[in-house]
Amino acid sequence: MFTGSLFGLVRILIVGPLAYLSLIAVLRVSGKRTLAKMNAFDFVVTVALGSTLATVLLSKDVPLDEGVLAFVILAALQFVIAWIAQRVSPVEAAIKSSPRTLLCDGQFDEAALLDERVTRDEVAAAVRKSGGGDLGRIAAVVLETDGSISVIATSAAGDRSAFPR
Structure with missing residues (x-):
């Protein structure tokens, strides 16, 4: 209850840095938009990335490669939706508020x-x-x-x- 298994601790020590570095790499590739001042849409993606990182670290049921794929999918979805929003006004209105x-x-x-x-x-x-x-x-x-x-x-x-x- 108060201590985990040795395997669980070693897994976190190995998977933690790898998942973190993978997330940093995905964020660098996805561009500055992911880390910019956030609107609600960006905030949801950021929370989802954090939740995914926590799940990869703490759940033995989620292997590192699946977690990295989840990072890539979230960043790609954010990129695609932001790209579409730049070109289609109703989509922009749906995901962003107006000043x-x-x-x-x-x-x-x-x-x-x-x-x-x-x-x-x-x-x-x-x-x-x-x-x-x-x-x-x-x-x-x-x-x-x-x-x-x-x-x-x-x-x-x-x-x-x-x-x-």
Whole structure:
């Protein structure tokens, strides 16, 4: 109950580094997108990769080659779906959210705050973090597709047609 068999421990010592190195190799081949700031789709793939790694390490029923194949399949599926999403707008809309303006010209968009479940305090914190203080001097605060918050100062606003609605 508290200790595993010697075989199980040796298996983990051998399979662990091999599975880890295999995962690193798959991630390097799959490109930066897999490791970029994540939207929900990317997050699911990352969690699935972690779960697969844990299963390969801890389950005697899953051999290393099957685990590596699972890594490759997950990375390939992510690549294919991202490639299709770049070319087919409905697919992109299905897997990615759109950016949303939370504050424009110092005025909060209350509907956007409610829809996106963001508080005024979180917007104010993002403004402070960006070096701003007065919300009246902020052209826009945008909730990006990856969940980060961008702050656009009035002097840097330029063309406002780029602000999402």
